[in-house]
Amino acid sequence: MSDRVPLSVRLSQRGLDGVTLLALPALLFVIALFVYPFLYGLVLSFKPKVGGLFANYVTFFSDPFLYSTIGKTLWLAVPVTLLNVALSVPVALRVRLMRRQRLLTTILVIPITLGTVLVAEGMLNYLGPRGWLNRFLLEFGLSSSPVRLIHNYWGVFLSLVITGFPFTFLLTLSYVTGIDPSLEQAGAMLGARARQRFNEILLPLLVPGLIVTFCLSFVQAFSVFPSAVLLGAPAGDTRVISVAAYTAAFEDYDYSMASAIAMIMAFVQVAIVVALLGAQKLVYRGPAGGGKG
Amino acid sequence: MRGRMPAGERLWATAIWVIVGFFVLNLLALIATVVVSSFGTRWLGTWLPAGFTTRWYASAWEEFQLPDVLLTTLEVVGAVVVLSGVLGVPAAYAMARRDFPGKALLMLVFLLPLLVPPITFGIPLATVLYRAGLAGDIGGVILANLVPTVPFVILIMVPFIQQIDPRVESAARVFGAGTFRMFVHVLLPLLAPGILAALLLVLVRTIAMFELTFLTAGPTSQTLVVALYYAVFAAGVRAGQSIDAMAVVYMVTSLLWLLIALRFVNPTQIVTRGKRAG
Known part of the structure; x- marks a missing residue:
C-alpha cells in the first residue's frame, strides 16, 4: 500500500511542497552571486598570470610589501576591537538601567548609518591641523603644536572607534538586556556587591554573547577599506590587506592575484573566528540555561 | 536607589x-x-x-554632477528595495512555515552574505560580474547590492511571519480563497508592517553601502556615497567646502530615511538584524 502514496504527498509530509519552493528564487540568487563567485575566486587564485598553481600565494608570502599587510591589518583590527568591546560592556550595563535609552541609541546609530566615507570626511575637517580639536588644544594650552591625528595609524584607529564602537555597543546592549534582571537582584539580596555580581552572575552569562560580538566587530574592522585610504597612509602604516586586494584588481588588473588576496583575507578572518569560538568551548562551559530567551 | x-x-x-x-x-x-x-x-x-x-551648494551641484548622481542613487536604491522584497519575502515565508531536510544548511547559506564583510566577497563578485559583462553599469551595481539585502530581508521577516497564526490562512482557505486571493487579502495586510520595516532598513543600508557599489560601478553608475569617496580622495582638486556641501547632501539623504525608518523600527535593529521585528 505504502508505495501507492503519490510522490507529492510523500514530499509534502517531509515539508516539501509549493510553499517550500518559494525559497528557491532567493536560494538560486545567493548561489549565483555569493557562493559561485567565491568558488570562482578560489579557483581563479590558483590560475596565476605567470607561474604554477601556487604562484600567487608564493608571491604574497615572499613579498614583504604584500605579506606585511596581514600584520598591519591585525595591528589595527585587534586593538580597536578589544577597546570597543571593553568600553561597550560597562556602558551597556549602565545604559540598561536607563529609562530613556532611545535617545542615546538613536545618536549612536547615526555614524553607522552615515558610513565610513562620511565619517572620514568629517574627521579630516575636525581632526585636521586647523580643525576644532586642535584649535581647542592650542587655545587652552593643552598642546604647543597641532596634534597629528590624520594621515597616519591613529586616523584609521579613531575612525574604527567612531563607526565600530556604536556597532559593538548596540550588539552588547541587545545581549545585556536579554539577561533576566531578577538574577542580579537575587544576588544583591544575598549580599553580593556590585563587583561580585558582575564577576559571578553577569559575566558568565555574557561571555558567549561577547565572543560573538567580538567576532562580528573584528571581522568588520579587519575589512577596513575607505578610511584606511582616506584617513591613513595607504602606502605605509595603514596599507591594509583590502587595499592590497583592491590595488591588485583595479590598478594592476591582476584578478587572479586579487582573488588570492581576498581568499587570504577570508582565511585570516575565519581562522580568528574559529579560534575564538574553539577557545570558548575549551575554556568556558556556559550555564546550562543561558541568560537569553 | x-x-x-x-x-x-x-x-x-x-x-x-x-x-x-x-x-x-x-x-x-x-x-x-x-x-x-x-x-x-x-x-x-x-x-x-x-x-x-550657500554658493558651495550651487558649485557642488555643477561640479559633481549631483543631479545625475542623485538619480542613479534613486534608481539603484529603488531597484534594490523592490527586488530584495520580491526575492526575500517569499523565501522568508517558506522558511517560517515549513520544516524540511536541509533547512539549517539553507539558513546558513542565507546568513553568510551578512557575516562575510562586503570587501571580502566583493572582489571575487566584481571579478565575476566584469567577466560576465555585467559590471560597470547600473545593473551590476544593483545585483551586487542585492547580495547582502536579500538575506537581510529573510532574516528580519522569518520571526515576523512565525508570530502570525497559520490558522488565519487556513480559515481563509476554508472560506474558499485561492492562493492568490489569500495572499492579497489576508497575508499581505498582515505582513505589511514587517515588510515596511525590513525594506526601510534595506533602503538605509543601501544608501550607505560603499564597498559593493565602489567595486562594481562605472563612471556613470556611481551612487552618492561613491561619488563622495572619489571627491574626498581627490581633495585639493576642488574647494574643500564644495566637497562638504556634497557630504551634507549625502547626510541629509541618508538621515532623512533613517528618521523615517526609526518611526517603525528600534535603533538596535539596524545592528542586530531584527530579533524583535515588528
Whole structure:
C-alpha cells in the first residue's frame, strides 16, 4: 500500500511542497552571486598570470610589501576591537538601567548609518591641523603644536572607534538586556556587591554573547577599506590587506592575484573566528540555561 | 536607589557617563564641522568661518554632477528595495512555515552574505560580474547590492511571519480563497508592517553601502556615497567646502530615511538584524 502514496504527498509530509519552493528564487540568487563567485575566486587564485598553481600565494608570502599587510591589518583590527568591546560592556550595563535609552541609541546609530566615507570626511575637517580639536588644544594650552591625528595609524584607529564602537555597543546592549534582571537582584539580596555580581552572575552569562560580538566587530574592522585610504597612509602604516586586494584588481588588473588576496583575507578572518569560538568551548562551559530567551 | 549608592559605584557611574558624553560630543562636533564648513566662506585658523554663504551648494551641484548622481542613487536604491522584497519575502515565508531536510544548511547559506564583510566577497563578485559583462553599469551595481539585502530581508521577516497564526490562512482557505486571493487579502495586510520595516532598513543600508557599489560601478553608475569617496580622495582638486556641501547632501539623504525608518523600527535593529521585528 505504502508505495501507492503519490510522490507529492510523500514530499509534502517531509515539508516539501509549493510553499517550500518559494525559497528557491532567493536560494538560486545567493548561489549565483555569493557562493559561485567565491568558488570562482578560489579557483581563479590558483590560475596565476605567470607561474604554477601556487604562484600567487608564493608571491604574497615572499613579498614583504604584500605579506606585511596581514600584520598591519591585525595591528589595527585587534586593538580597536578589544577597546570597543571593553568600553561597550560597562556602558551597556549602565545604559540598561536607563529609562530613556532611545535617545542615546538613536545618536549612536547615526555614524553607522552615515558610513565610513562620511565619517572620514568629517574627521579630516575636525581632526585636521586647523580643525576644532586642535584649535581647542592650542587655545587652552593643552598642546604647543597641532596634534597629528590624520594621515597616519591613529586616523584609521579613531575612525574604527567612531563607526565600530556604536556597532559593538548596540550588539552588547541587545545581549545585556536579554539577561533576566531578577538574577542580579537575587544576588544583591544575598549580599553580593556590585563587583561580585558582575564577576559571578553577569559575566558568565555574557561571555558567549561577547565572543560573538567580538567576532562580528573584528571581522568588520579587519575589512577596513575607505578610511584606511582616506584617513591613513595607504602606502605605509595603514596599507591594509583590502587595499592590497583592491590595488591588485583595479590598478594592476591582476584578478587572479586579487582573488588570492581576498581568499587570504577570508582565511585570516575565519581562522580568528574559529579560534575564538574553539577557545570558548575549551575554556568556558556556559550555564546550562543561558541568560537569553 | 541612587542616594544609597556607595561612593565607589557613584564614581564608576560618573566615569561611564563622562566616556559616553565625550564620545557623543566628538561625534556631533565631527558632523557639525562638515555642515559649518559647507556654509562657510573663508575658514582659516578661527573657530567659525568669516562669513556664511550657500554658493558651495550651487558649485557642488555643477561640479559633481549631483543631479545625475542623485538619480542613479534613486534608481539603484529603488531597484534594490523592490527586488530584495520580491526575492526575500517569499523565501522568508517558506522558511517560517515549513520544516524540511536541509533547512539549517539553507539558513546558513542565507546568513553568510551578512557575516562575510562586503570587501571580502566583493572582489571575487566584481571579478565575476566584469567577466560576465555585467559590471560597470547600473545593473551590476544593483545585483551586487542585492547580495547582502536579500538575506537581510529573510532574516528580519522569518520571526515576523512565525508570530502570525497559520490558522488565519487556513480559515481563509476554508472560506474558499485561492492562493492568490489569500495572499492579497489576508497575508499581505498582515505582513505589511514587517515588510515596511525590513525594506526601510534595506533602503538605509543601501544608501550607505560603499564597498559593493565602489567595486562594481562605472563612471556613470556611481551612487552618492561613491561619488563622495572619489571627491574626498581627490581633495585639493576642488574647494574643500564644495566637497562638504556634497557630504551634507549625502547626510541629509541618508538621515532623512533613517528618521523615517526609526518611526517603525528600534535603533538596535539596524545592528542586530531584527530579533524583535515588528
